[in-house]
Amino acid sequence: MLDAGLDLERDRKASVEHLRSTSPQSWDAASLRFIREGVSVEAGGIPLKMAYGSSFPYREPAPMPMARDGAEGKPSCARGGLSNVWGASVMPFRTEDMAGWPITAQDLEPHYRAVLDLIPYSARRDGLEELFPLYSDDANALKTSRQADSLLRDLEAARSRLKEHGVRFGASRLAVDASCVYCGLCIYGCPYGYIYNSTETLDRLREHPGFTYRPGVLVQRISETGPHVEVSGVTVDRPTPFSLTVDKAFLACGVFSTARIVLASLEAFDQPVQAADNCYFLLPLLRYRNETETSREALHTLAQVFLEVLDPAVGPQTAHLQIYTYNELFREQIRNMLGFADPVLGAIASRAVLGRLLLIQGYLHSDLSPGLNVSLSRDGRLSIAVEPNRKTQPALAALRRRLWAERDAMRAMPVSPAMRVGKPGRGFHTGGTFPMRSRPRSLETDVIGRPHGFTRVHLVDSSTFPTLPATTITLSVMANAHRIGTAVT
Ligand SMILES: Cc1cc2nc3c(=O)[nH]c(=O)nc-3n(C[C@H](O)[C@H](O)[C@H](O)COP(=O)(O)OP(=O)(O)OC[C@H]3O[C@@H](n4cnc5c(N)ncnc54)[C@H](O)[C@@H]3O)c2cc1C
Ligand code: SF4
Structure with a gap:
């Protein structure tokens, strides 16, 4: 495995190690300071998640120039890629949401199962199963927070009405x-490593005698000659060229880095490919009921509840909503809103609001979302520019109306004026630059991820997804890679 492989800084690793070796009760402000670095909630902005206070997952080791026109996507050159910062939400795709795909969710099923056996999986048997199978017999459920328990109880009481409304x-x-x-630090990185990071799988692979890991290399091109593939690029430290001849190559550099390599290899300069993206938004919800002492509760701060909305007014596909309950950034948001009045009003506002406040992080299907035009110029600049979609605003408006109509069922009101829609690419659910087709043409791939013109190179990240269902991307990226690996080896 060749990998750019940037890693967490040594001093931060030591600080995480220190936290890990002790219990949360013995952590003090000084030992936790590093972990909160770099995360700030600015009014109107969506904070970018860091890993233990470090931006290493987003760092580019060598000049990989990118021009972003209204878009925000970022590649990762880290060991473990963006799984160093992801939110670990895992839902499968439904065939009904996979229009344009040459395969179905049934084709992915054995691979969902295989992947969910490889990673930790917290899930419950509940109403989601009717549409989204668990694909596992031994999921362990994490404890939900008090705010989430009470929301789930209210939703359960209104189950049939909600189901009727999709x-x-x-x-x-x-x-x-x-x-x-339940130390609540998930938003900064888990000191104990309980949030799955793909370096765990890498570490297991490295124990295998047939596996070699070579970090510190940036792949730039691939080419096929006869029965061989030549992979070439530069080393990260001192840009020294390297090349390697292999029988087959599997490319999974994340959608932007993979596009850079494939477009350069095909010399497809200034030929735009269109990436699909899930429109990403944040929407606060205010519960009728105020839970007390939420800021003192031992809880995790990842998504607590999923809502899947199938409303024809929004669109023919599922919209995916992840609900977050209290985390300490909520208090910071109130501080920002009150500004100079916070010292006087902060405590009262917190008591009145924090026990009611929930945050929806939502995604629309890519057919309802703006896309991204991705192109590579001869001088190596990767440009991403927004391809607007006229369906997005009506879909978001219909979703707000659906949530408003269900406010009594949810016993919570959406605070629509506070909705924030991320720039395209900001949700990090992007793919489809080289869509898989039954009969691929130029700049498309076949069902085992081979770009048109290649027989021994397989793309195994989201680059081949023809459209993006809203229900989280990474589990399906892993299952699809497993499907291709199984078919090819
Ligand atoms: C804050 C955040 C939260 C997220 N939350 C979720 C979530 O809850 N659920 C979900 O489904 N998804 C989530 N995602 C998206 C998820 O992280 C990505 O879908 C996933 O990491 C993609 O995996 P990947 O292996 O395809 O690419 P990446 O994670 O980008 O990994 C790329 C790998 O390729 C290597 N690489 C890159 N370029 C080169 C090169 N030129 N040469 C050699 N090696 C290279 C890198 O070193 C890295 O190892 C989130 C993302 C972010 C940023
Ligand atoms: S609450 Fe989050 S950070 Fe704390 S142990 Fe659990 S997963 Fe890790």
Whole structure:
């Protein structure tokens, strides 16, 4: 495995190690300071998640120039990629949401099962199963917070009405180990490593005698000659060229880096490919009931509840809503809103609001979302520009109306004026630059991820997804890679 492989800084690793070796009760402000670095909630902005206070998952080791026109996507050159910062929400795709795909959710089923056996999986048997099978017999459920428990109870009481209106709900499904100690630091990185990070799988692979890991290399091109593939690029430290001849190559550099390599290899300069993206938004919900002492509760701060909305007014596909309950950034948001009045009003506002406040992080299907035009110029600049979609605003408006209509069922009101829609790419659910087709043409791939013109190179990340269902991307990226690996080896 060739990998750019940037890693967490040594001093931060030591600080995480220190936290890990002790219990949360013995952590003090000084030992936790590093972990909160770099995360700030600015009014109107969506904070970018860091890993233990470090931006290493987003760092680019060598000049990989990118021009972003209204878009925000970022590649990762880290060991473990963006799984160093992901939110670990894992839901499968439904065939009904996979229009344009040459394969179905049934084709992915054995691979969902295989992947969910490899990673920690917290999930419950609940109403989500009617549409989204669990694909596992030994999921362990994490404890939900008091705010989430009470929301789930209210949703359960209104189950038949919600179902009639196309709203399904259940506890979140997370790639998190059930050993979680509910310290609430998930938004900064888990000191105990309980949130799945793909370096865990890499470490297991490295124990295998047939596997070699070579970090510190940036792949730039691939080419096929006869029965061989030549992979070439530069080393990260001192840009020294390298090349390697292999029988087959599997490319999974994340959608932007993979596009850079494939477009350069095909010399397809200034030929735009269109990436699909899930429109990403944040929407606060205010519960009628105020839970007390939420800021003192031992809880995890990843998504707690999933709502899946199938409303024809929104669109023909599922919209995916992840609900977050209290985390300490909520208090910071109130501080920002009150500004200079916070010292006087902060405590009262917090008492009145924090026990009611929930945050929806939502995604629309890519057919309802703006896309991204991705192109590579001869001088190596990767440009991403927004391809607007006229369906997005009406879909978001219909979704707000659906949530408003269900406010009594949810016993919560959406605070629509506070909705924030991320720039395209900001939700990090992007793919489809080289869509898989039964009969691929130029700049498309076949069902085992081979770009047109290649026989021994397989793309195994989201680059081949023809459209993006809203229900989280990464579990399906893993299952699809497993499907291709199984078919090819
Ligand atoms: C804050 C955040 C939260 C998220 N939450 C969720 C979530 O809850 N659920 C979900 O489904 N998804 C989530 N995602 C998205 C998820 O992280 C990505 O879908 C997933 O990491 C993609 O995996 P990947 O292996 O395809 O690419 P990446 O994670 O980007 O990994 C790329 C790998 O390729 C290597 N690489 C890159 N370029 C080169 C090169 N030129 N040469 C050699 N090696 C290279 C890198 O070192 C890295 O190892 C989130 C993302 C972010 C940023
Ligand atoms: S609450 Fe989050 S950070 Fe704390 S142990 Fe559990 S998963 Fe890790």
